[in-house]
């Protein structure tokens with residue numbers, strides 16, 4: 001598979017988003033991506049952690065997620081697929097990023113704003129971007145219950161009820177992650193405003209579920225879910241289009 005060809009994100013657009021609005025943008029993001037890649041290649045979790053800390057010291061969490069972590073994860077994925085990096089490199093990087101993002105998000109559920117339940121449906125283990133999104137929501141004041149990878153639908157429904165959730169976000173890499181549990185997920189989406197994300201989410205799946213499709217980039221995705229709470233839209237509406245944001249898929 002060819003390397004990802006994502007368009008560069010305009011820095012002016014990055015600068016106006018998140019709690020770090022108006023602060024200087026991490027203009028040397030590529031330097032941090034390269035440093036992290038070298039650390040991953042050396043198979044040293046300590047080096048990866050140090051390189052990540054250097055990036056976090058240089059820029060806001062929002063800017064690091066958007067300009068360093070997303071490109072890094074994509075590049076590790078591409079190199080993994082081409083065989084340039086092995087399973088060990090990928091596992092090591094995923095582990096360190098998950099731990100570090102997790103430690104920054106301690107007390108995720110303690111905000112005073114609206115509440116969100118985040119989960120990957122059953123069989124879905126790719127939860128790294130969902131973890132970044134959890135952290136970004138928390139930084140905007142949301143109370144976040146991130147159930148992470150491979151969560152049974154019944155547990156998602158129960159958590160939505162117990163936390164009186166204002167929003168449910170589901171992420172998956174294949175459409176079947178959503179469509180194979182169509183009936184129960186549609187019921188859930190009927191009871192709590194629901195958004196779907198990840199490469200398995202598309203307009204058709206969103207419309208059939210009665211959910212909103214989130215953009216690929218977790219930073220503008222925060223704006224989209226905030227808009228859903230302010231003015232809940234009809235199922236399948238691509239709020240990102242009306243807001244001038246890039247859509248997923």
Ligand code: B12
Pocket residue numbers: 070073074076077078080081090091094098123124125126127128129130133169171172173174197198199200214215216217218221
């Ligand atoms: C890391 C990884 C893993 C890790 C996951 C660790 C973790 N905790 O997340 C582990 C080792 C567990 C894993 C396991 C497997 N994986 Co894997 N994995 C990857 C890898 C290398 C990177 C995934 C990633 O994080 N990418 C980086 C992010 C930034 O990109 P992305 O996933 O495309 O997401 C984008 C958007 O969709 C969006 N997004 C995604 N989630 C969310 C959530 C929110 C809220 C928002 C707003 C946006 C968003 O953000 C990104 C922006 O572009 C990819 C290869 C690749 N190129 O992506 C394969 C890949 C996803 N894996 C794949 C496969 C096949 C597997 C396995 C089945 C392998 C196996 N035989 O065991 C298993 C089991 C998977 C399962 N049951 O879910 C396939 C999926 C193919 C498919 N679509 O069916 C891929 C594409 C590799 C390939 N080409 O074969 N994997």
